[in-house]
Amino acid sequence: MLDLNKLEKYREDNRIEAKEAVGGLPHSIWETYSAFANTLGGVILLGVAEAEDKSLYSIDLDVPEKLITEFWDIINNPEYVNVNILSDDDVQIRRADGKRVVVIKIPKAEEKDKPIYIGKDIFHGTYIRCGEGDYRCTPEQVREMIDKSKEVY
Numbered sequence: 067m068l069d070l071n072k073l074e075k076y077r078e079d080n081r082i083e084a085k086e087a088v089g090g091l092p093h094s095i096w097e098t099y100s101a102f103a104n105t106l107g108g109v110i111l112l113g114v115a116e117a118e119d120k121s122l123y124s125i126d127l128d129v130p131e132k133l134i135t136e137f138w139d140i141i142n143n144p145e146y147v148n149v150n151i152l153s154d155d156d157v158q159i160r161r162a163d164g165k166r167v168v169v170i171k172i173p174k175a176e177e178k179d180k181p182i183y184i185g186k187d188i189f190h191g192t193y194i195r196c197g198e199g200d201y202r203c204t205p206e207q208v209r210e211m212i213d214k215s216k217e218v219y
Contacts, residue, residue, distance in 0.1 A: 074123060
């Protein structure tokens with residue numbers, strides 16, 4: 067797990083994504099959820115911003131509990147996310163430099179659950195993580211995940 071007391075030493079990469087989330091739950095969180103789940107897993111930090119030098123720093127969230135409630139409501143809605151692979155322990159409020167941030171730990175999805183996608187269109191809503199970005203999968207990549215999930219059964 068990340069040492070949030072040394073947040074400035076971390077950078078966004080293929081396993082860490084920072085989102086300020088000051089105005090509420092960012093829409094892009096779902097692309098990152100899909101991407102982390104379909105790739106290696108990772109951590110989304112809400113209430114964390116990126117400085118010009120790419121270092122991370124915390125900003126104070128007014129009501130992180132509200133973000134968590136909204137997050138659970140959406141991730142458990144099959145109209146928006148096809149599979150919730152998280153447990154209660156994967157979403158926590160923690161302190162970084164005395165400020166409250168939301169830490170969402172996303173495991174790598176099991177092959178049987180892939181692809182993890184957002185929305186109703188599996189070919190439009192499936193993402194993978196590459197470096198510090200989330201990228202929509204090609205139809206071929208989606209089909210490959212589907213084929214691998216069938217091999218598990």
